[in-house]
Amino acid sequence: MDTVNQNSTFEEKLAGFEACCRKHGLKLTPQRIAIYKTLISTDSHPTADEVYQMVRTEISNISLDTVNRTLLTLTEIGAAFQVEGTGQPRRFDGGLEDHQHFLCIKCGKVIDFQHDALGDIHIPDEVQGQFKILRKTVYLEGFCSVCAEKEL
Amino acid sequence: MDTVNQNSTFEEKLAGFEACCRKHGLKLTPQRIAIYKTLISTDSHPTADEVYQMVRTEISNISLDTVNRTLLTLTEIGAAFQVEGTGQPRRFDGGLEDHQHFLCIKCGKVIDFQHDALGDIHIPDEVQGQFKILRKTVYLEGFCSVCAEKEL
DNA sequence: ATACTAAATAGGATTTACTACTATTTGTCA
DNA sequence: TGACAAATAGTAGTAAATCCTATTTAGTAT
Ligand SMILES: [Mn+2]
Ligand SMILES: [Mn+2]
Ligand SMILES: [Zn+2]
Ligand SMILES: [Zn+2]
Incomplete structure (x- = not known):
């Protein structure tokens, strides 16, 4: 997604997202739009499961797999990103020198x-x-x- | 672990680690020492499972649980740390503003x-x-x- | 040296988060 | 409005960590 969406309203972000999907040849499915809306409506850095729980209130039979796939798609087109931090599998480092x-x-x-x-x-x-x-x-x-x- | 272990040899690190364990009231088990040695002998930021595979060549019946627990212990006493980066569960961010x-x-x-x-x-x-x-x-x-x- | 005890471990069951698979549905465009 | 690739739902499978319990052991006291 272009930087055009920074500092814009919810409606502007949504319009920008739809344009971004079209640019990448992605279909505008209700699931995709609902997931995007959910993501830009929170600052809690949700997990896929948390997004799933939220979006289920709107699309009750959406599958967790779709949420996972869609979040990865959003990342690929630059409409979202994955937060850095520890996770699984954890990786360890015994090198305490500054680096x-x-x-x-x-x-x-x-x-x-x-x-x-x-x-x-x-x-x-x-x-x-x-x-x-x-x-x-x-x-x-x-x-x-x-x-x-x-x-x- | 104190910063005393930075820029030191393998033997010095090992001695420092043993002192660190004693200071924290931790027993010096062969498993603990083998895991620490393995960790400071690589710069590959290994996962628990990777450490498990390596340390198994030395202690063939060590359990994965012990490796996991011990790596967390090393982190707690400051003898190692967890590497930042994406992992599971992934966390997503739709806020593209600079932050x-x-x-x-x-x-x-x-x-x-x-x-x-x-x-x-x-x-x-x-x-x-x-x-x-x-x-x-x-x-x-x-x-x-x-x-x-x-x-x- | 020996016995004692809290700490640590091994091995296996369980949980969590993701990934793969397949039949069905749907958005897009001719 | 039909064709069709893309997307989805539902489910099975997998990877990584965590939990649980019986057993072993390092450090300490005798
Ligand atoms: Mn490093
Ligand atoms: Mn953020
Ligand atoms: Zn906190
Ligand atoms: Zn690479």
Whole structure:
């Protein structure tokens, strides 16, 4: 989805989404629209199951599989994204030296990189005040060099 | 674990780990030591199952549950940490406006915050060259205000 | 050295979240 | 309004973690 949808109203986002679907040759199904509406109506970063429970109030016999598939579709066309954070399978790191991580969204590999300036990011007081911060890092996502080549 | 273990040899890390276990009143079991050794011998950010497969060559009848439990223990005492990135359950976000995320490691909530300077982090060319970067963000972990209060 | 006990473990059952499969339905376009 | 690829519902299968219980063991006290 284009950046056109940032800072826009609900109706504008919805219109932008429908245009985005057409651009990608995706059908405008009631399920797809309901899932998108649900997602932009919350700031709780819901799981697929949470979206499923919410959207079921509107389309009672929608399947969980459709919700899962549709959320991945929204991610692919850029109408949504997956939130970074720990999940399953968890990945562990015994390297306590200062370093940062890159996640390849294709092969799933987590690759270390290091740049001192990124370890020294300053978190403003207004943010510090909201949380007890135990870890901060700069996190990158994209294609690793191996996967980037296959993409062409 | 104290920062004393950064930039140290394998033997030093191991000694530091044993001291760390004692400090926390944890028994020095062969399983625990083997799992720690396995973890600091790789930079592949392994899953519990991957650690299980590796450590089984040393302790053939170790259980997957022990590996899972032990990796969480290592995380608790600071001898390791969980790598950020997407996982299961996935969490989705339809808010494309520039913002950052904080993950509460206790209640699992992902909370939005926003600071322009953090959206403008510069990734040095040497890092840009290694990957095709599609998303970059500053990621924070810790306790949210609700959970921080309960911790006291 | 030996006995004791809380901590840790092994092995298996259960749960959660996702993924695969197939028959049926539907949005789009001619 | 018919054709048809795309999408969906419903269900089965799989992966990863967690729970449970009987057994073993590391650390400590005798
Ligand atoms: Mn790492
Ligand atoms: Mn967000
Ligand atoms: Zn890759
Ligand atoms: Zn919390």
